[in-house]
Amino acid sequence: MARQNGRHVQITDFYPTKGMFRPGETVELRLELAGPEQKVVQGTAHLRLSHLMEPVAELEQPFVLTGGERAGITFAWTAPQARLQGYGADLTLFDTAGQVLATTSTAFDVGVHWTLAPRYGFLCDFSPDRAGIDETLRRMSRYHINGIQFYDWQYRHDHLLPPQATFIDPLGRQLSLATTRALIEAAHRQGMAAMPYTAVYAASPSFFHSHRDWALFDGGGNPCLFGDDFLYIMNPTPDSPWTGHLLRQFERVLREMDFDGIHLDQYGEPRSGFDAAGDPVDLAQVLPAFINRVKDVATSVKPDAAVVFNAVKSWPPEAVAGAHQDFVYIEVWPPCTTYRDLRDVVLEAKQLSGGKPVVVAAYISPAGNLHGVLLADAILFAHGAAHIELGEGDGMLADPYFPKFEVMPPQVAQAVRSYYDFAVRYENLLLESADNTSEIAQRFCLEGVAAGLEQSFGTVWVIGQQKPGYQVIHLINLLGLTDGEWACPKPAPTSRRGLLARYETATRVERVCLASPDYDGGRWAELPFTQQGNVLRFVVPELHVWDMLILSEQ
Template sequence: MSPHSSRELLPRRASFRPHEPIAIEVRGAVAAGPARVFYLGELVAEIDWRGGDLLLPALAEGGYGVELDGLGTAVEVAAEPRRRLRYGFVASYAPDKDIGGVIDMVRRLHLTGVQFYDWAYRHADLMGGGESYRDALDQPIALATVRALVGAVQQAGSRALGYAAVYAVGPKEWDRWQHQALVTATGTPYGLGDFLFILDPAAPDWLGHFTADLAAATAALGFDGYHLDQYGYPRRAQRADGAAVDVGASFVTLIDAVREALPAAHLVFNNVNDFPTRRSAASRQDAVYIEPWAPQLTLQHLADTVTRARGFGGDKPVVLAAYQHIYDTAPAEAADRATALTMAALFSHGGTQLLAGEADRLLCDPYYVRNHVMAASTAALLKRWYDFLVVHDALLMPSELTDVTNAYAGPYNNELDLSYAGAGLSETAAAGTVWRRIVANGDQVIVHLINLTAQSDTLWDAARAAPGEVGAGTLRFRLSGTRPPRVRVADPDAGGRLTDVAVRADGDFAEAVLPALAVWQVVLVEG
């Protein structure tokens, strides 16, 4: 049974180009009537829908909310599709695979990239298995299924990225490559158990082979680009010939070589536990992708990692592969709360999360084949929050956003702050508080409020308690003119659209009472 609703609005594409027809499929029993299109809470179009696809007028670039008969969805219009990466995955390619549910997921969550995990014959021989084979871990692969998925993902307005490990060689291919092995101080080759061995990713003969393999896969299967994977070790090592290797530098050399061989490819490199993000983020790839492990265990760690990555990568989107292992050990309700807090931490700092894929799966393990079937509650949560992410893109993702918490909050600054009768505030993710962050973009001030009041710790991959009851918040800010600014609030679990709250002048200051905080609120102060 599908966890997804039978009544829904489903955009025909995950992302639309300007001047491209914008169509939304209307599924289930939906009453005819007015469909409304909003940009940052403002009504920009109204369509009298009577049946068939909901066709929207031409829209300028940006993220839009669409509402019809109590249903909602989001639409992204973007001239440069690589500016955002909302990342999903597929991990099965059997001959009889039904790909319809996968494509629905791409459209439902507006996924702009899909990682094709473990599609290849072998790590060091991507295309050597013919049209049908068992992969290195004995999963059935049909290239006809891979091609069908690639084409359908592209037709749905997303990008298909083939998985490729950048320095891994299996036992059958090792004789050919062991002269480039990376070895420990005692001469033992680095590897992943006895399953894979690791070589210098910048070795010239390996680079020639690897880039030729990628080019052949592109020609045969139509991938838009590649997810370039590593295992996080070693950082420095000896090569088999005794030469010292700085592996971070070798990774950058490899990324540049792949870019030269495939100039149009969309490239995403995995910085395992933030290594070597400082170097790779500025290289010729298209996103900053990080797989966090211990000691990156708290919500604050995730926030700090995204902030560093945005600083290193400039305008590149930042994605964290924050696997929610908690779904394997906790009830869906408690695990969903962990995911909500993880998304709140990431989205509020300008990052996204690789979590959902296939037709109904969640990542709870780095071997993507070991995934988790999502409950209906999880499916509904992700739809709400990914719609919210797209609709409020202009408040969450631009590189121009600047953190001004330290310049605005607190009694010394006395510029803008919050208070709650039942909770304290913190500039960091502290258990028992409301985590408050203030950012600015031109005349806009955006306040993020994340409710940690009922949590005993701030681990992101742990069962979470229900949000604490903190009641309404009071926003107080200094006036810069005679006219009070406009204040609006949005919550992904409460309508998902910016709505006005009353503002009351108080001398040189003004106050606004905010709705009760659930998990995450975004407050927009303008004017």
């Protein structure tokens, strides 16, 4: 939410009441207001809904604020029958004389299934005395989170459900199945899917010693381990006893809990081994078949169940990209350390999977690092990927062990919320456009500023995409940066104003629009332009971190 408040009234918040809405559902947008002390303010709240650059509805409601009181207004609108559609919601408060008091914006989307545009968040506190469950999920919904990974909720990796409602997990934490159930219910009320964390081949020491012949071994005949006698790696070959056992665990979880699918983790190593008989096991060949079996079991219990697999270090990309997972999930590790590496990971995943949505797990500390967070999100969002980073209210993942998350400082939280508004509002451009940077970037230039198709410091990174009827040009500001390591803190890029742009295109352009999550609530603005022959010229008013240029074709 972005807002501009006048001296007579304050907009304290404006947000959709769910992370995602279903076709035909009533969309609710909640406006929260505060008036000045010892003064009565009244007027009209005017709401304009748009899809991309086209208006779709206008709604109005009166308001009266007396003596500093707070008030709330809920706007209701029936969602259309759309497979996936993002909307902008721009609100203006007028007084009785028609003068503007304040403005604000948010976004929402409508989709038949959350995995079409996954905005994956996390929960990791399942303690018996947990409080504030509904408020936690409400805060997450304001970032439009529509799917949640329930991280380390389980009793054991090999026996997911506990023998009693309150139990001790392998790390000594006291957890509660009642808390997990309450979190699932709260997530569903906020329009979010609940996905239980599981691991494809991890077992406790006691389970391994009782089922040694189910395990995976190295070339020396030693069992493969994760950690120092913490977990043992079992053999996930599709017809192995371990796989049969784990599939029965998944089926039981989906029948007894109201989860919405299965999240599958792996550790990146080992990539091969031997079964108890000494026969080789190539996990790059085994894992796709394992994923497919999980999908079959999950959908036999819940037909719309999702299955997600963590391709740690983007491995094994060719093998699992085409498996029956609903979107590609990649946890990046060295040598994927630069912004260019993030781009390459996303584009490769999209190509290998036939265009499935991509979610990237890249852990970044928000502490003193506003622009490091925003640059990573801008690069991922501009390439049509999502970033699993938000959860537990206003938490951000700064470590692969999710309970080590950090709470975002207010400035970071506000800016990140604007970026998620922007990603939802323009998702039909961001997710549905094909990358064409190699051609578009070579035909685009900014007068007096180096701009190009590759990440290079002291330049503006140009990303080009195409969708029927549109050409989209993203400008990522790297001016003033001295490195491209996405995990390192970043200063504010050097802002520029009044940039003269030149773009060569043989297509006749009907209009040029600019939108940015960095200002004006993400609203688009039409730019004056000239087109002489194949040369298009216009001025980019300002560039802070990320601008998106939208060229509508005739």
